[in-house]
Amino acid sequence: MNTQILHTRALTKRYGHHTALDDVDLDLPTGAIVGLVGPNGAGKSTLLALASGLIRPTSGTIDVLGTRPAADAAQLARVGFVAQDTPVYAGLTIADHLRLGRHLNPRWDTALADNRIRALGLDPDKKAGRLSGGQRAQLALTIAAAKRPELLIFDEPVAALDPLARRAFLQNLMEFVADLDISVILSSHLLSDVERVCDHLIVLAEARLQIAGETDRLVAAHHRLVGPRGDLPDLPPGIDVIATDHTERQTTLIVRNTGPDTPPALRDAPHLDLEDMVLTYLHRAAGTTDQTKTPMEANR
Template sequence: MTPVLEAHGLGKRYGRRQALTDCHLNIPQGRVVGLVGPNGAGKSTLLQLACGLIAPTEGTISVLGARPAADAAHLAKVGFVAQDTPVYAGLSVAEHLRMGAKLNPSWDAPLAKRRIAQIGLDPRQKAGRLSGGQRAQLALTIAAAKRPELLIFDEPAAALDPLARHAFLENLMEFVADLGASAILSSHLLGDVERVCDYLIVLSESRVQVAGTVQDLLAAHYRFTGSRGDFTSLPPGVEAIETDNTLSGSAVIVRADGPLPPVGWNVEKIELEELVLAYMTRANSGSVRPASMASEAQR
């Protein structure tokens, strides 16, 4: 099956600033992908490359088996909601839907009208008079009514209050299920990612730190706790991701390539937030990214 997104050595540079470096990804279809990382990590750059809004400086990227925005037919396969959930303030809700119908050959007018009614938007209302949550819902409806194969969201709920964000994520998942589409959701809110995503990409310091299904990543990572100095030598196939030393002892987040061998320390499973923070902390410390992580990111 053709990957929903495939990247090899992908990079983007703005002048002297490297926004994305040596990115390798192979994301299967049918996933809801969480793209997480600190501000400035390169998340928006990767999504803009995937939408064809910008061109790479190095490497290659394909979306649904073709160059991003290769032609009108390919554009119709991708729905994009940018960070500021762009809508036109002077146009009414109904005018947005009419514009969507003219621009998109696969436009699903009944779906759009049904969703607008379900979320309680007045078709006569100008978009500039809508709340932030309502604008986000309108942008989501327009993206989904294209009936795309891939929905891409660049932190669309970041500025919403908790109730509006909850409603937005619920509708996002309903659209994904109804359309049978894949989705990529960039967010710095790990709770949102954990709630709706089954595939994870951690991006930090312009590089992919780790990527894979949430289930596989959590199954491969552990927390070892013991006395200070216990973890200077780890068993073969076990890699330290982050070490935290205190006066009373040490804790280390590790990744195991296979079944965990017997060890003489306390072993605990970790949560998604701890896994993400461990990789971001390691990247921020300037540690060299191991080749094993690059290999995992290509799965």
Template sequence: MEPAIRTRALGKRYGRTWAVRDCALEVPAGRIAALVGPNGAGKTTLLHLVVGLLRPDAGEVRVFGRDPREGTSVLADVGFVAQDTPLYRDFTAAELITMGGKLNRRRWDAALARERLAMLGIPPGKPVGKLSGGQRAQVALALALAKRPRLLLLDEPIASLDPLARREFMQALMGAVAESETTVLLSSHLLADLERSCDYLVVLQGARVRLTGPVDELLDTHRTLVGPRAGSDSVTGVAEVVRASHTERQSTLLVRRGDGPIDPLWTEHQVTLEDLVLAHLAEAETGVTTEEWGVPA
């Protein structure tokens, strides 16, 4: 099956600075993919390249096998909610739905948007500028889903929302995706929310892809090991040490498992998505803090 998103040696720079560089990535169709990385990693630039808002300076990007800048036939399959959920603030939700139908004539589902907003109790006749942040995010999501997109791109749509609004947004998103075959690429710092909803992971750091793959497989192939400080340089059953911390007598390693059993001198623990992402980011570049990721210290 043709992947929803495929990039090869993709690059975009501003002056001498590469925002995305040598990006090789495939997101399989039907996945709910998390796009994570610290501020400045290139997440927004990558999404803008995928949706055709930016032209690459190197390499290529394909959406279901087609260049997103080729024409409206590609973009008709893509829904996009930008980071600041841009909406005409003087328009009501009902007016935005009507406008959406005029701009998207291929398969616009106005009834779907109205039903979703009614279910959430969002007033159709109130200017969206007077709605709460969570309500505006839900309007933007409803408009994107009304396109009946094959691919839905979401750029930090819940970053500024309170916990209840975030949960309601994610529940609405998961419900909508469950009813369709839409592929989702969701950019967010909030790893706990992503762990509950996403089944594919893309980690960006320093303009490059550092880790990608199905979440279950990545979690299954990584472990946290606790064992003797003296033996931390070489542990049987380990293919790669991603991150290590030491005390005088003990070492804690986050590792990628290899073939065969782990050395019995080491205690083996499963990893969480937070463990996995933070370890790979710290391995790529020092200075990543848990506070930046919304993880309690």
């Protein structure tokens, strides 16, 4: 069996009375590009900090690449973590950053780092504090990749970037993935980016896991059923109602098919796109539906 990049059971993190992450079970396969989405305060940064070993769980277990995060130097070398706002040392030059990287990381790939900085057209003598947001993000990405980790973890890597810099960052990240055969976990508010680059999805809200899995499969399992108000079709077992929405004349159900095949009742029902699917779960977690404020009909 392949080692999973992330394996958690009942993972929980509390700060005093505040629960930042509650009872999370995750299984993510090697090679996955994972998008972590959810509103602010959902527990995204907590989960990423736990995965990179910056903090320890209050209870439950977490394994990254088969071992406890930051268990020893060898494990640290296998994971690259880039914190929010892609921090770099403002007073140091790009060349300084690469020198530092070489000294601090046993598996440092000098050629990769130098080539990438050249390909980006960056002047090695330039101070990091004078780079644009996009260039800073590219520098942080280059350093993380030159470490030659097996897993890269990013907390909101593109949040502060303009659309052009964002696309350039994702292009470079995907090139690294194609070249180096690495897995990635990244958090983002931009669902269009997540849909573009991620093949796995984790939705967190209110400190709890809402849904996780392979993006294509998740989208394929969610349908929208629209009918005259009150006249709801009888749903066979294996179909969870995620949200119900009534207007004066229509009733709309968002359902998740948990079985392997699509039952006849869902065959003609359209799928939700990724954004609508994620929003349905976020609305449910927040206790509201899309338009009306009817209570949820189904709670898992």
